[in-house]
Each structure stands twice: as structure tokens, then as C-alpha cells.
Amino acid sequence: MGREDQTWMSEFILLGLSSCWETQVSLFVLFLAMYLMTVLGNFLIILLIRLDSRLNTPMCVFLSILSFVDICYINSTVPQMLIHFLSAQKSIPFYSWVLQLFISLAMSSTEFFLLEAMAYDRCVAVCRPLHYAVIMHGGLCLGLAAGCLVAGFMNSLMQTIIFQLPLCHKVVHHFACEMLAVLRLTSVDISFKVMVAISGFLVIMLPCFLVLFFCGRIVAAILCIHSAQGCHKAFVTCASHLIVVSMCFGTAIFTYLRPMAGSSAEQKMVTLFYAVVTPMLHPLIYSLRDKEVMSAFRRVLGKLSDKG
Structure with a gap:
């Protein structure tokens, strides 16, 4: 964009989810509760693992x-x-809009790569339990985590260049800065949209294929276990992760593989599920299905009650 276009597009108008005041107040209460639950639940997971x-x-x-x-x-x-x-005026400054897109893309991309790394970890735990500690050593875990973050931020940086392209208007039929909503503002040729599609494939579909590959290895290993107790233990080890993978990749594929098939309202609902509901459910799914996490939670509560 030239300097004149940047001045003209100094802010964007988000139409949000509803224009009815009563509905907006109800949605505020609902999403505030979900937001607080998400932050508190994920913070407790981090704190519990550290303690x-x-x-x-x-x-x-x-x-x-x-x-x-x-x-x-x-x-x-x-x-x-x-x-x-x-707010009556639902505007967002240009640079806040860019920052929001950059962070949301970086975090969502990192999450896809991270779920792939977690699937690999579960595959090693089930398929090669005797060599698990040797294979999944601290250096590898640190390298995988760092690689997920670097890949996520690199993908976000490449896609955020969309703001160097000419924008047609500043009214956005969405509640947040989301890639498909931004693409509707641009007057770009098909080549850039192809680049975004390729980036989406590398970030969503490639990790999804690898996760499915690891899941296939896990299922094959479980079928080879003759003990019913062993099968149950192996399944419980992977069940919570499979649930999270299904939610994250399912919503992303539904949104980005059929961007022109769904209506704007439909895409808003899918984005809401991925952006708000899924992060809220992650701590519940992992903590309730993981006996080690629940045992650790009880131990920490016991220590706190003893001190009190």
C-alpha cells in the first residue's frame, strides 16, 4: 500500500456478531465467562506442571x-x-489490526505444529515404550518446541504481508482479524491467494497427515497388544490428544478448505469455536482424562490445605 492508502485505512470497522444491544450484552457476559475460564484453566495447567x-x-x-x-x-x-x-463504535486501528492478525496466526500455526509433536510423543510412548526415555530426551523436546514456535511465527510473518496489498474497503463482516475476512478486503490477483492456500496446506494439512500417520502407528500397536489392560492403558494415553486434534484440525480444515462454500455467519461460528471454545476445553480434556495430572492436582491441593 502507498502512504495515501495507509492514511485512508487508518482503522477498520468490525460488524461483530450482532447489532442488537440486548444480544450484545448477553454475548459479553457469555464470552467473558468463557474467557476467564480459559485463562484460569490454562494457567492452572502451567502452574501445576511447574509445581x-x-x-x-x-x-x-x-x-x-x-x-x-x-x-x-x-x-x-x-x-x-x-x-x-x-461499544457503539466498533473500530480497530490499523496497527492493532495487523498485530492481532500476526499473533493469532502465529499462535494457531504453532498449535498445529505442537499437536504434531505431541502425536509423535504419544506414538513413541505406545510403539516403543522401552526406548521412550532415550528417544524423547530433553534436547529433542526442547528442539521440537522451539521448532514449533519458529515455524508458527515464520508462517504468520509471511501471511501478514497481505497488509502491503491494496485494500478495497474497511468494513469487515467479522468479529476479529481473521485471514479469510482480510482476503475479502483485498483486490489481489489469484497468485497471492494461491500462496495463502499453499501456506495453509503446509501449516494445516501437512501436520494433519503426519498426525494421522502417527495415529495409525498407535492403532496398529494397540491391536498387537494381547492384554486387555495394556490396550486400555494405551488407548487412555492417546484418547485426550485425539479429541483435541479432531477439534483443532477439524475446524481449521472445515474453514480453510471450503472458504467460498460457507456463508459469513457460518465462518464466524466456526472461528468462534476454534478461537474461544477449543482453548477453554483443552485443560478440561487433558486434566480429566490424564490420571497423572489429576493426581498432581490433588497433591498440590493437599499441600496447600496442610499449609493453611
Whole structure:
């Protein structure tokens, strides 16, 4: 964009979810409660893993990073949405808009790569349990976590260059700065949209294929276990992660593989589920289905009650 276009596009108008004041107040209360639950739940997961040395395992390290990513992701979109619910003028400055897109893209991309790393961890735990500690050593876990963050931020940086393109208008039929909503503002040729599609494939579909590959290895290993108790233990080990993977990749694929098929309202609902509901459910899914996390939670509560 030239300097004149940047001045003209000094802010954007978000139409949000509803124009009815009563509905907006109700949505404010609902999403504020969900936001607080998400931040509190993910913060407790991080705190619990830091306080209990028994949770110093690769999976729990990845889980703590996932919780941190979820906190950053929801803080990039929901606070602005909450403010707009109670505001008459639902505008957002240009640079705030760019920052929101950059952070949300970076965190969501990091989450996809992180889920892939967690699937690999579960695959090693089930398929090669005797060599698990040797394979999933601290250096590898640190390298995988750092690689997920670097890849996520690199993808976000490449996609955020969309703001160097000419924008047609500043009214956005969305509640947040979301890539498909931004693409509707541009007057670009098909080549840039192809680049975004390729980037989406590398960030969403490639990790999804690898996750499915690891899941296939896990299922094959479970079928080879003759003990019913062993099968149950292996399944419980992977069940919570499979639920999270299904929610995250399912919503992303539904949104980005059929961008022109769904209506704007439909895409808003899917984005809401991914941006608000999924981060809120992550701590519940992992903590309720993981006996080690629940045991650690009871131990920490016991220590706190003894001190009190």
C-alpha cells in the first residue's frame, strides 16, 4: 500500500456478531465467562506442571506450551471482541489490526505444529515404550518446541504481508482479524491467494497427515497388544490428544478448505469455536482424562490445605 492508502485505512470497522444491544450484552457476559475460564484453566495447567516434579515429562512439557499458546491466542482476539460488545463504535486501528492478525496466526500455526509433536510423543510412548526415555530426551523436546514456535511465527510473518496489498474497503463482516475476512478486503490477483492456500496446506494439512500417520502407528500397536489392560492403558494415553486434534484440525480444515462454500455467519461460528471454545476445553480434556495430572492436582491441593 502507498502512504495515501495507509492514511485512508487508518482503522477498520468490525460488524461483530450482532447489532442488537440486548444480544450484545448477553454475548459479553457469555464470552467473558468463557474467557476467564480459559485463562484460569490454562494457567492452572502451567502452574501445576511447574509445581509438581512428577509431571516433568515430555508430554506435560508440550502440554504446558500448548496452554501458553492458548492463553496468547485467546488474548489476541477475545478482549477486543468484549470491548466491541459494549461499544457503539466498533473500530480497530490499523496497527492493532495487523498485530492481532500476526499473533493469532502465529499462535494457531504453532498449535498445529505442537499437536504434531505431541502425536509423535504419544506414538513413541505406545510403539516403543522401552526406548521412550532415550528417544524423547530433553534436547529433542526442547528442539521440537522451539521448532514449533519458529515455524508458527515464520508462517504468520509471511501471511501478514497481505497488509502491503491494496485494500478495497474497511468494513469487515467479522468479529476479529481473521485471514479469510482480510482476503475479502483485498483486490489481489489469484497468485497471492494461491500462496495463502499453499501456506495453509503446509501449516494445516501437512501436520494433519503426519498426525494421522502417527495415529495409525498407535492403532496398529494397540491391536498387537494381547492384554486387555495394556490396550486400555494405551488407548487412555492417546484418547485426550485425539479429541483435541479432531477439534483443532477439524475446524481449521472445515474453514480453510471450503472458504467460498460457507456463508459469513457460518465462518464466524466456526472461528468462534476454534478461537474461544477449543482453548477453554483443552485443560478440561487433558486434566480429566490424564490420571497423572489429576493426581498432581490433588497433591498440590493437599499441600496447600496442610499449609493453611
